[in-house]
Amino acid sequence: MNAHDVSTDVASDAHGHEEHGGNAKYLAVFGALVVLTAISFFLANSSVYETSPVVARAAMLAVSCAKALLVMLFFMHLLWEANWKYVLTIPASLMSVFLVLMLVPDVGRRTEKYNLERWRHASEPAQIQHHQAGHGADEEPHETPDEH
Amino acid sequence: MATAAHEHEHHGHIRLEYQPALPIPNGKVCLWLFLSTEIMFFAALIGAYIVLRFGAPAGTWPGPHDVHVIETVGAINTFVLICSSVTIVLALEAAKQNKSGLARMFLFLTLALGTLFLGIKAFEYKSKFDHGIYPKRPHSLVYDKADMYYLQAVRQRLQDHRASIEKELAAKPAKQKAEVLRQRLDVVDHLLTHYVAWTERQIAQSDDAAWRFAQFDMFAFYIYPLARNAAATSYLEEDLRVVKEELQKLAAPMAKLQSEIEKQKKEAEEAGARVEALQEQIEEAKKKAGDNPSDEQKTAITKLEEELAAATKQQTEATAAMKKASTELQGLQVQHKAAEGRRQLIEGGSDSPVPSLKSLVEVDDSGPHVKVHGGLNEHFPWLKLPIHIPSGNMWASTYFLLTGFHAMHVAVGLLVFVIVLLTGPLNRSRANVVENIGLYWHFVDLVWIFLFPLLYLF
Amino acid sequence: MSDIPLGTTAPVAVGHAKPSMGVGEFLSTYVFSRDHKVIGIQFLFSTLLWFLVGGLLALGIRWQLAWPWSNMPIIGRMLFSAQGGQISPEFYTMLFTMHATVMIFFVIIPILAGAFGNFLIPLMIGADDMAFPTLNMLSYWFMWPAFICIGLSFFAPGNGAAAGWTSYAPLSAIPEAAPSSGMAQTLWLLGITFVGVSSMMGSVNYLTTIIQMRAPGMTMFRLPLTIWGMFITAILQAFALPVLTAAGFMLLLDRTIGTGFFLPEMATANNAAPTSGGGQPLLWQHLFWFYSHPAVYIMILPAMGMVSDMISCFARKPIFGYKPMVYSMSGIAGLGFIVWGHHMFVSGMNPALGMTFMVSTMMIALPSAVKTFNWLGTLWGGKIHYTTPMLFSIAFVSMFVIGGLSGIFMAATPVDQMIHDTYYIVAHFHYVLFGGTAMGVFGAIYFWFPKMFGRMMNDSWGKVHFFLTFIFLNGTFFTMHVLGAVGFPRRLADPYHYLTFAQLQPINQFMTISAIGMVTSQIIFAINFFYSMFYGPRVGRNPWHANSLEWMAPSPPGHGNFDFQPVVYRGPYEYGSPETDDDYYPQTQPPPEDREASSDEGDH
Ligand code: HEM
Numbered sequence A: 001m002n003a004h005d006v007s008t009d010v011a012s013d014a015h016g017h018e019e020h021g022g023n024a025k026y027l028a029v030f031g032a033l034v035v036l037t038a039i040s041f042f043l044a045n046s047s048v049y050e051t052s053p054v055v056a057r058a059a060m061l062a063v064s065c066a067k068a069l070l071v072m073l074f075f076m077h078l079l080w081e082a083n084w085k086y087v088l089t090i091p092a093s094l095m096s097v098f099l100v101l102m103l104v105p106d107v108g109r110r111t112e113k114y115n116l117e118r119w120r121h122a123s124e125p126a127q128i129q130h131h132q133a134g135h136g137a138d139e140e141p142h143e144t145p146d147e148h
Numbered sequence B: 001m002a003t004a005a006h007e008h009e010h011h012g013h014i015r016l017e018y019q020p021a022l023p024i025p026n027g028k029v030c031l032w033l034f035l036s037t038e039i040m041f042f043a044a045l046i047g048a049y050i051v052l053r054f055g056a057p058a059g060t061w062p063g064p065h066d067v068h069v070i071e072t073v074g075a076i077n078t079f080v081l082i083c084s085s086v087t088i089v090l091a092l093e094a095a096k097q098n099k100s101g102l103a104r105m106f107l108f109l110t111l112a113l114g115t116l117f118l119g120i121k122a123f124e125y126k127s128k129f130d131h132g133i134y135p136k137r138p139h140s141l142v143y144d145k146a147d148m149y150y151l152q153a154v155r156q157r158l159q160d161h162r163a164s165i166e167k168e169l170a171a172k173p174a175k176q177k178a179e180v181l182r183q184r185l186d187v188v189d190h191l192l193t194h195y196v197a198w199t200e201r202q203i204a205q206s207d208d209a210a211w212r213f214a215q216f217d218m219f220a221f222y223i224y225p226l227a228r229n230a231a232a233t234s235y236l237e238e239d240l241r242v243v244k245e246e247l248q249k250l251a252a253p254m255a256k257l258q259s260e261i262e263k264q265k266k267e268a269e270e271a272g273a274r275v276e277a278l279q280e281q282i283e284e285a286k287k288k289a290g291d292n293p294s295d296e297q298k299t300a301i302t303k304l305e306e307e308l309a310a311a312t313k314q315q316t317e318a319t320a321a322m323k324k325a326s327t328e329l330q331g332l333q334v335q336h337k338a339a340e341g342r343r344q345l346i347e348g349g350s351d352s353p354v355p356s357l358k359s360l361v362e363v364d365d366s367g368p369h370v371k372v373h374g375g376l377n378e379h380f381p382w383l384k385l386p387i388h389i390p391s392g393n394m395w396a397s398t399y400f401l402l403t404g405f406h407a408m409h410v411a412v413g414l415l416v417f418v419i420v421l422l423t424g425p426l427n428r429s430r431a432n433v434v435e436n437i438g439l440y441w442h443f444v445d446l447v448w449i450f451l452f453p454l455l456y457l458f
Numbered sequence C: 001m002s003d004i005p006l007g008t009t010a011p012v013a014v015g016h017a018k019p020s021m022g023v024g025e026f027l028s029t030y031v032f033s034r035d036h037k038v039i040g041i042q043f044l045f046s047t048l049l050w051f052l053v054g055g056l057l058a059l060g061i062r063w064q065l066a067w068p069w070s071n072m073p074i075i076g077r078m079l080f081s082a083q084g085g086q087i088s089p090e091f092y093t094m095l096f097t098m099h100a101t102v103m104i105f106f107v108i109i110p111i112l113a114g115a116f117g118n119f120l121i122p123l124m125i126g127a128d129d130m131a132f133p134t135l136n137m138l139s140y141w142f143m144w145p146a147f148i149c150i151g152l153s154f155f156a157p158g159n160g161a162a163a164g165w166t167s168y169a170p171l172s173a174i175p176e177a178a179p180s181s182g183m184a185q186t187l188w189l190l191g192i193t194f195v196g197v198s199s200m201m202g203s204v205n206y207l208t209t210i211i212q213m214r215a216p217g218m219t220m221f222r223l224p225l226t227i228w229g230m231f232i233t234a235i236l237q238a239f240a241l242p243v244l245t246a247a248g249f250m251l252l253l254d255r256t257i258g259t260g261f262f263l264p265e266m267a268t269a270n271n272a273a274p275t276s277g278g279g280q281p282l283l284w285q286h287l288f289w290f291y292s293h294p295a296v297y298i299m300i301l302p303a304m305g306m307v308s309d310m311i312s313c314f315a316r317k318p319i320f321g322y323k324p325m326v327y328s329m330s331g332i333a334g335l336g337f338i339v340w341g342h343h344m345f346v347s348g349m350n351p352a353l354g355m356t357f358m359v360s361t362m363m364i365a366l367p368s369a370v371k372t373f374n375w376l377g378t379l380w381g382g383k384i385h386y387t388t389p390m391l392f393s394i395a396f397v398s399m400f401v402i403g404g405l406s407g408i409f410m411a412a413t414p415v416d417q418m419i420h421d422t423y424y425i426v427a428h429f430h431y432v433l434f435g436g437t438a439m440g441v442f443g444a445i446y447f448w449f450p451k452m453f454g455r456m457m458n459d460s461w462g463k464v465h466f467f468l469t470f471i472f473l474n475g476t477f478f479t480m481h482v483l484g485a486v487g488f489p490r491r492l493a494d495p496y497h498y499l500t501f502a503q504l505q506p507i508n509q510f511m512t513i514s515a516i517g518m519v520t521s522q523i524i525f526a527i528n529f530f531y532s533m534f535y536g537p538r539v540g541r542n543p544w545h546a547n548s549l550e551w552m553a554p555s556p557p558g559h560g561n562f563d564f565q566p567v568v569y570r571g572p573y574e575y576g577s578p579e580t581d582d583d584y585y586p587q588t589q590p591p592p593e594d595r596e597a598s599s600d601e602g603d604h
């Protein structure tokens, strides 16, 4: 990104701090953050969420990542820092994602391994359909409660 | 590579020269290192949340409104944090330009915004606590599952209420208070019989598992109606039908018993009258016959006595039958009263001191959405009955874990702000301090950026 | 030591011990000191003290395994008067839990990072102190709440935590689960959290210091391998430890306020109210091992670094393959983050993960082997001086080979299913931890003792100490492989209850006798250590004729470490360089006028 990255000269720290930053830029970032927050808020209350929650959630996470990037790049001045920024942020981020991924098979999908005894005690959504199956056909079946 | 001038031996401590790898102050290196450890810390917390949340039994994780999470409040708090992020970079810019006053003002603003954030957070926590939603050993009010354990917990709670109210009443409180207490006692008793005992009986008597589930669901719905469990109210009609069927079923036998009682009573009375008449006749006949009755008289008396025996027998039999019928009737009446109480619990009625189940739900025309009014716990805040929220305990565990640790980080940041504000002007020489606390604060903001959708919108 | 004459390069500068000293000055010099050397020595003394405690706990375990249910000599009557001097099964469980906890968290980790890290990092890179001396002091003093918590744990009901050092849920998560699952377990968790905070402070400080405060000319690839070991260890701690801290908090919350992260639904024990649960005990195992596998490298990488330095110095040869050494350490660290599941092969973990973790674990053997061959390559053809530190270093290499090999056996899922939770595992980690790290640490103490105290330890007694320890160590731990191979279970108070194992009692008695011998041999070390502190022969700056910067400073170094500005011209392993007449070539020695300084990026 910038040529002076390779330099280990301390003095290069002082290079034109005035030029980046700039209050107008901060306010622009502020505006972007507010708009992005609003976007995820409306996503959650939109029909997208009703029809395909997975898409909506992915979009909200993407919005969050964008917000995080904005904050890191501008507010935390990473845009103007030397290459060390990658060393400190990327491994930690990768490692956290890896940790979560490795938790998915055992913990994220743990109900797949529930035995009968555990299911007996696990929380369940209201079992309306069971009832309809057992009792009168006079009532129309209700939809499964939406997975929030 | 840089070769620094050879400084010559001082005695004592000489100032050494270094060859730093990074063109930034040590404090900032340290802070960034610290922040990357913080990334891992929150990765563990948020990661645990994600896998626990999406691994919960399908369809159970509470939606925001089930647990009094208000998206708008979360959004407002997000906004507050974004504002505070801006004010702190502005503080840094001011400090860099040696405008200490301005820098202090912006830092103070950040402090105020951070405090506001915590205030809103406290308000949010309170709304959960008020409804008994928090993890607590061994049990908070939250039950993951509506089952026998849950039902017993409700019964226990009601019985505890009963005991404590009676104790208070025994202490002869002021008239007004006694009135309130008696009303409460009435509610508790009503719930114990027509709500708890009724459900228990339904569950004990039915061998249809689905029906039992339905009873549990409705039982829980009455206390803490969850919008998405509103479907449970579809049982109401069914339940009502069963209740009414029972009432109807009871009506005929009760009427029959009633008339049977009447009949037997009449019979018994008639037989009684006859017994009296016969006794008189026998008396008379005996008197007439004197000490030496003739054979004729003897046979007449014997005949009368036989008649009397028959009449007496008839009377006893009729009385017994009447008694039997009325006991039977009493039994039916109890059943009837229970069913009637239950009917009123569902439909509402003049004798019922509690809100009706039907009043909790309001089907609106737009479709399957159901408006839910507060349940028993809301109606009688003093009741504080256990509530059923599927996966509610895990929800509370993760929610308070994530927001709690985030809030703690906010609080630490605020503390540091105060210290920095109190320890002198924020001119250029202290710009690096402002930069470092700013980095920390932005990190706290970053965490929230992910927590907001995960906790409020998902 | 007889091989190398004592250095006489500079007069001894004795930094401290002025005749009159006020209480305040005493406190700030020796107790609340911000000087990295004092803090390092504080760590050293504290950990050696805990080493004693841990060793005694181990003898308790061994006693029970050799002569189960027999009265314990001397202290038995005192401790278990109720049972007539006999140990109880719960007490046995406590013993192995606390033994491991003390050894890992209070001995191995703090002696490497805390004692040697503190003492050596600034000296070896040419700095006057750590980047943040106060933070450094706090990192030591945060060990004390941990010491106190674990100490108190011994007096809580149950006589100490007894859920294993791994503290698996739900045993550790339900306070009613066992007598010691209550307060003792809570204190244990608090203690571990404090250790975590201390390590955290230390590691960010070390990293900043190493990154920012190297002397002019000290490029990253001119750093001694000790520093590389410390550097990578600090990175491991910085990234892995927060996960354990988070998990620890979650477990604490499960225990205290009834969250359910690690608890299944309706879990109950000893008539405790059933838990609401909804969580997963495996989550604890994952989070715990996410830290604790990298932690086993935290427990060995610094020792590997120190051993490399000692081997190169006493073989009077440059280290073989300096850069591969660095890369293999980095490789071990990187891979170390993706292998934690090998501790969970039989936990009911998803089989798909088992495969992944098996492959990644086996890959770790590669960088480990690179290191081993490099050490051998360094020794090959060297002018080896069999000093005490060298003996310990060679022992380190050979013991690590044995431990590493058994590790590869266990990495294979099907094999591990047979030997998991047997004494095979115990043999493995004692070979790497005692045979490896502890031997390396002993060597390092003999090696850097002159720098710490300005006096030499006695070499002959050192050798006696070495040979006794080495023999008894193998007597104790090698036999464990045999036991493990036939399935002798670990963590069981009386395995002889099962007839199959009854015949193994004599082997166990042999091991116990060896263990007693091993502990007893340490008396020699203790006497040598304390005697030499006061009466050992004084030494100059560079008694071993080594190259790295710490040997250029006075022994012991005064406040500020260096009495000159160190400038570095080359790497630390230039032994036998043709450029000089000496067989060593200190990093600070300017090159002869007519030659350029050797190129920075080290052409080793
Ligand atoms: C060649 C490299 C290594 C490999 C392949 C390896 C592999 C393993 C495996 C598979 C286990 C789990 C066995 C089981 O519980 O069934 C294990 C346990 C263990 N390893 Fe290693 N290991 C290696 C090096 C090390 C090193 C260098 C250390 C420490 C300095 C170490 C310390 C431990 C400890 C303490 C345990 C036991 C944990 C417990 O269950 O209490 N290992 N190792």
Ligand SMILES: [Cu+2]
Binding pocket: C292, C293, C296, C339, C340, C342, C343
């Ligand atoms: Cu491992």
